[in-house]
Amino acid sequence: MPILREPKIDTHLHLLDPRRFPYHPQAWYHPGAAEQSSAEQLIDLFDAFAVRHAVIVGPNSGYDTDNRCLLDLLERGRGRFAGVAVVDPDISRDELAGLRDRGVVGVTMQAALLGVEHFAGAGPLLDRLRELGMVADVQVQGDQLVELAPLLDGSGVDVLIDHCGRPDPAAGPEQPGFAALLRAAATGRYHVKLSGLVKCSAQRYPWPDAWPYVQALVEAFGPERCLWGSDWPFLRAPERIDYATVLTLTERLLPDPAVRAQILFGTPARLFGFAP
Template sequence: MRAAGIVGVAFNLPFHGVPYYLGAEALLARLAELDMILQLQVQNTDLLEFLPLIEKYPVRLLIDHCGRPDIAAGPRGEAFQALLTLGQTGRAAVKLSGHIKFSHTSYPFQDTWPFIQALVDAFTPDNCVWGSDWPFLRAPERVDYGPLLRLLEYLLPDAADRRKVLWHTPRRLFGFGGTDNMCA
């Protein structure tokens, strides 16, 4: 599977619901054994419900769309705090993406900024990757790739941090090869 570029599997808890994945213990054990990634899309309190299962297995984690936190609960919300704790374990990374999926405002999604800053602080740029979320399925408004990339320049003003998030971290996580000449 690795030779074909497969580095893990994705669980979409908001789409299927947490109970759908609760029988996946054998798969999580196998992913851990193979040192593969479980990409986990959660929203609101899904992580709290699923956490006991992923705590049983040392599978590497990639949390999609900033964990889609509950804006109303704020960065001190229980589920978001659990996500930040995962960031400190060293076995998890987070995608800084999907702002439109949890923001209550339009671009530039300012209500998400405290969450993103907390994620970068907890996970560090060494465990953050950027994603555009293209092709922007079910987006309630028009989303363009360019403004999202410019937003990252604002949220991560340090060029070295952006270089990690845009190149070094995804290269390490996903096993990308090639030369190291990407501009940030």
């Protein structure tokens, strides 16, 4: 498959290496051995699949707000990688700026896990992100975006939406949360990750009930504001998932080479400042 050798930027994956960086005792889930990796293994994976750059998302699983593993990988990458950190909502501007200077481009808002109410007081955090040119990386599910969108829109911050917005696969594109995501395309401040299709599906691979959502997002946002992410190492996946099969499915969903090149490389290179 051509996509396996096409240059690409993976904009959503995690690194969990408890041998070097022990898990946070309060993390809600401690990933097992099959979900763990060293930085060396991850870089070899990238090299095998022509991943030129990647955005490493700090996981709530394992590390919670401990970003040492993430920052270590960013330092090893010497500009190859960018990071998204998990932070406390009351983190100071200086602390955020310090993370930015070490390669962190944004912070997570994991509403799908923590609930929308967890971020009710996040206005000051969003203001600081906007001032520093950083992004809010938001994971919602179902109709959560309906409640969260006024806070995001009022802040003026740039927003990344994880995993196609995690719509209910049975409710169709008209469901309120997904409809809100499609409307957000008009703001020009939202990008959406075409990732985590298993989280948008009630079926087994290749998750065909999630395909209409991918198609609707590409149509609404255009390739210039869609990104691709593998979601490796597929934490708590309900079935076996492999990096190569995720890529070949992406080629099936994005058959036009020019559109695919924009989503897999052009858009994230521009958004995160990676060199061509």
